[in-house]
Amino acid sequence: MDREKEKAALESVLRGRKEDFEAIVRGYQGQAYAVAMGLVKNSNDAMDLCQDAFLRSFRALRSFDTSQPFFPWFYRILRNVCLTHLKRRRTFSFLRRRNEEDEFEMDIPCEAAGPEDRAEQGEELQRLAKAFEALPPRDREILSLRHFQEMPYAEIAQSLEIPVGTVMSRLFYARRKLKERMEQA
Amino acid sequence: MSQQSTQSGSNPSSAHEEFEILMMGALDGELSQGEQASLQSHLQGCASCSQKLAQYRHLVDLTDSLRLEEPQDYELDRFWNTLYNRMERRSAWWFLVIGVVGVTSALMFEVFRTDLLAWWLKAGLGLVATGFLLLFVSVLRVRLRTLPYDRYREVHR
Numbered sequence: 544m545d546r547e548k549e550k551a552a553l554e555s556v557l558r559g560r561k562e563d564f565e566a567i568v569r570g571y572q573g574q575a576y577a578v579a580m581g582l583v584k585n586s587n588d589a590m591d592l593c594q595d596a597f598l599r600s601f602r603a604l605r606s607f608d609t610s611q612p613f614f615p616w617f618y619r620i621l622r623n624v625c626l627t628h629l630k631r632r633r634t635f636s637f638l639r640r641r642n643e644e645d646e647f648e649m650d651i652p653c654e655a656a657g658p659e660d661r662a663e664q665g666e667e668l669q670r671l672a673k674a675f676e677a678l679p680p681r682d683r684e685i686l687s688l689r690h691f692q693e694m695p696y697a698e699i700a701q702s703l704e705i706p707v708g709t710v711m712s713r714l715f716y717a718r719r720k721l722k723e724r725m726e727q728a
Numbered sequence: 729m730s731q732q733s734t735q736s737g738s739n740p741s742s743a744h745e746e747f748e749i750l751m752m753g754a755l756d757g758e759l760s761q762g763e764q765a766s767l768q769s770h771l772q773g774c775a776s777c778s779q780k781l782a783q784y785r786h787l788v789d790l791t792d793s794l795r796l797e798e799p800q801d802y803e804l805d806r807f808w809n810t811l812y813n814r815m816e817r818r819s820a821w822w823f824l825v826i827g828v829v830g831v832t833s834a835l836m837f838e839v840f841r842t843d844l845l846a847w848w849l850k851a852g853l854g855l856v857a858t859g860f861l862l863l864f865v866s867v868l869r870v871r872l873r874t875l876p877y878d879r880y881r882e883v884h885r
C-alpha cells in the first residue's frame with residue numbers, strides 16, 4: 544500500500560472519520576489473513592483473528608506514530624492475538640472433538656511442463672504442504688513472512704521484534720526442519 | 729578476527745552450519761559482499777555444502793510456488809462490513825451510557841426538588857433509579873468486556 548495514502552487515511556481516521564479505516568483494512572486484509580493462516584492453520588479462525596486484530600489496532604490507533612509504516616505495528620497486534628488464541632486452544636484442546644481437526648488448505652499450482660513432470664511436482668508439493676503444516680507455529684510464521692509476504696529480512700526483523708542477524712538463522716532452522724520432514728514423508 | 733569466521737577447524741559440524749545459515753541469505757538475496765565472498769570460497773572446497781545449497785535452492789523454489797488459498801471476494805466484503813459494525817457498536821454503547829445516566833440523573837434531581845411528591849414516593853423513585861442504573865452498568869460491563877474478544881466462541885461451536 545502506498546505510504547502517503549496510508550498516512551493520509553490513518554490521520555483521517557484519527558480525526559474521527561472511521562470509514563476511512565476501510566482503505567487500510569482492504570489494503571492489508573490479504574496479508575493479515577495469510578499471516579494468521581500461517582499461525583493458526585484454520586481459515587475461519589484466521590478470519591476471526593484478523594477481525595479482532597483490526598479492531599484492536601483501530602482502538603489503539605492513538606498510540607500509533609503515523610510517520611511509521613502501519614503493517615509492522617499492526618503485525619505485532621495480530622501476532623499477539625494469534626498466539627493467545629493458540630495458547631488458549633491448547634488449554635481447551637480436550638473440548639475439541641477429533642473430527643474438528645484443522646483443515647489447512649493450500650493452492651497447489653501445477654504449471655510444470657509435461658504431464659508426468661507435473662504429477663511428480665504435484666506430489667512433491669503435497670509433501671511440502673504436509674511438512675509445512677506439521678512445523679511448530681513459530682517456524683511456519685517466519686516462513687510465511689518470507690515466502691507468502693515476500694518480506695525482506697529487515698521487515699521480518701521489525702515484525703517479529705528480533706535482530707536482523709537472527710532472521711537468517713531462524714530461517715535456516717525452519718527450513719532445515721522442513722527439509723527433514725519432507726525427506727521422512 | 730577474519731580467520732576465525734572463515735576457518736574454524738576445531739568443530740567441523742558447527743563450522744558447516746555457519747555456512748548453511750549463510751546459504752539462506754544467499755538464496756534470499758540478503759548477503760553482504762563480504763558474506764557472499766566467504767560463502768563462495770567455502771563452497772569451492774566443500775562438496776557436501778555445495779550439495780546442501782542445491783537442496784535448499786530446490787526447497788526455497790518449491791516453497792515459493794506454494795500459495796495459501798485466498799479468501800473469496802464476498803468474504804472480504806463481509807469482512808469490512810462486520811468490522812465496521814463492530815467499530816461503530818462501541819461508540820453506540822457509549823452514547824447510550826451517557827444518555828441514560830444523564831437523563832436518569834436529571835429526572836432524579838427534578839423528583840427530589842419538587843414539592844408535589846410525598847417523601848416516600850421520592851425515596852421509592854430513588855431506589856428504582858439506583859437499581860436501574862446498577863443493572864444497566866453491570867450489563868454494560870459484561871458487554872464491553874466480551875465485545876472486543878468473545879472468548880467462548882470457539883467452545884460452543
Ligand SMILES: [Zn+2]
Nearest residue numbers: 744774776777
Ligand atoms: Zn561445508
